Amino acid sequence: MxxxxxxxxxxxxxxxxxxxxxxxxxxxxxxxxxxxxxxxxxxxxxxxxxxxxxxxxxxxxxxxxxxxxxxxxxxxxxxxxxxxxxxxxxxxxxxxxxxxxxxxxxxLDEKIKYCFHVYDLNGDNYISREEMFHMLKNSLIMQPTEEDPDEGIKDLVEITLKKMDHDHDCRLSFADFEKAVREENLLLEAFGTCLxxxxxxxxxxxxxxxxxxxx
The missing domain is CATH 1.10.238.10 (EF-hand)
Incomplete structure (x- = not known):
């Protein structure tokens, strides 16, 4: 032994x-x-x-x-x-x-890379509008209202893209994500809690x- x-x-x-x-x-x-x-x-x-x-x-x-x-x-x-x-x-x-x-x-550098990879659901090095929609829909607690909840999520995706999509190609590259998070650290976990x-x-x-x- x-x-x-x-x-x-x-x-x-x-x-x-x-x-x-x-x-x-x-x-x-x-x-x-x-x-x-x-x-x-x-x-x-x-x-x-x-x-x-x-x-x-x-x-x-x-x-x-x-x-x-x-x-x-x-x-x-x-x-x-x-x-x-x-x-x-x-x-x-x-x-x-x-x-x-x-x-x-x-x-912060390591966490930016980590969060980006978590959010890049299909591994193509971009966070697409569809990926944002699915993650936000999954992570937000929807209040029962007469309005279509999906419409609220779509609006949120558009607001997020407007804030983070610096090259205006309707998706987030790593460079977009990194720039946005450096300007506003709270955006690090924008699409769900992963830390x-x-x-x-x-x-x-x-x-x-x-x-x-x-x-």
Whole structure:
């Protein structure tokens, strides 16, 4: 048992060294806690030896919901796509830690790129009028009125385009989105909540990093 735990410990230390060179915003102690936490989320003790292990879409979405209070299916799918860099349908340990570094502690530059990718539903590097419509319709709570709610969403899309579409091609490129957010930071999550609030971040970090005090 002690020999196994020594091997495991060595393996974790090697992973910490590798990941710390690739990921900003976390120190080595925090990365070790995140590795152990990831193994707990998978509920698979052999995850370190299993290169195919990762969080599938369902597990990932339940974590976003339970730990960060996210409820919008479309946005959660976008967050999953953004974490899943190699597009294999699983968020690996390295993808999880790399994604969390921006999700929890990213700079404005990193968050602008992250949010744009979440909102670019079909991955064509533009946020189209249709994509805006679907995301806003999904994220807004519609009040029952006699007016067609879709008309209200369409009006909101047009207002948003007018404010953010700097090159007037009726869709948002990354340059449009970045310029608009730099001018008005509140537009970062214009199409739905895809970043955790301060309370969720504090709670998650306390939960994961409390292991530090045990070493």
């Amino acid at each position: 002690s020999q196994m735990s020594a091997v495991n410990r060595k393996h974790i230390q090697a992973l910490v060294e590798t990941i710390s060179k690739q990921v900003e915003h976390f120190n080595k102690t925090e990365i070790e806690c995140l590795i152990r936490g990831f193994n707990g989320l998978l509920r698979e003790p052999t995850v370190l030896e299993n290169a195919c292990s990762g969080l599938d879409r369902g597990r990932f979405r339940s974590i976003l919901h339970n730990m960060f209070g996210m409820t919008d299916d479309m946005i959660m799918d976008g967050v999953f796509r953004t974490f899943d860099k190699d597009n294999d349908g699983l968020v690996s340990m390295k993808e999880w830690i790399g994604g969390l570094s921006i999700f929890l502690r990213g700079s 955790p609030d301060a309370t969720s971040i504090e709670s998650f970090e306390r939960h994961v990093f409390e292991e530090q005090r045990e070493y």
